[in-house]
Amino acid sequence: MQDASRDALTEVLRVAIARGEIAAQHDPHTLAAFLVTFLNGLLVSSKITPDVHALEPSWRSPWSPSTDFFMPAI
Template sequence: MARPRGFDTDLAVERAMRLFRRQGYQATSLPQLTARLHLGSGSLYAAFGSKDGLYARALDHYCTDLVRHLAEHLRADDDIRATVRELLLVLAASDLADPEQGCLLVNAATERAGHTSTVERVRAAMAAVERVLSDALRRAQARGELDAAHDPVELARFLTTFVQGLHVMGNARADRVFLESAVAGALRALD
């Protein structure tokens, strides 16, 4: 009979996600992971198979949380411009507060572009973000807040792309004035 795990797998994935988010995949060593997760390498391999397996779980966790938080933020029938503005400014403020934290999706898309399963996970997460945004934009259009000539999917794709660019500029240490100006420009797409 297999011995029960003596650690919280979800907590281990959360801790690994934070480390990968801050350092990236390549710069995160197995000793750093085992120290951060308070696990021996044997336990890590038994639970996740490999560093890649743990990274995949961490990326899935990040993507699930990202989409859930976005959906919660956009669920209300609040004014779409105010809601999107607040969302973008919160993201910019988060990047300003801790620019080394980074966005795991941006990191995964750039650092692991040659890794097929990572690219598929990133693509699926971006599609989910696009769906959440386009649904919110369709609801806003139905309420008369968004011109009927706008294509909600096209706007959602623009905003999805803009958010990733916002994270990159945060990593590049853009200042608050720059980021707020960029957000103001992005919001004009909703006019």
């Protein structure tokens, strides 16, 4: 299952790179593997600590809803 998710995500990232939505210097397979691993970590964290507030950052993010939206190129 994880291989299928990673493969599907790799293809989506390949298309995004081809469109210029993600910098071409990044390897889509490596990005997909990172994202799948990161999401698996979040799933484990949510099982260990089901309190949703425990997963929120304790610092103010530049992407918080109260600030102007800005997302740097990946």
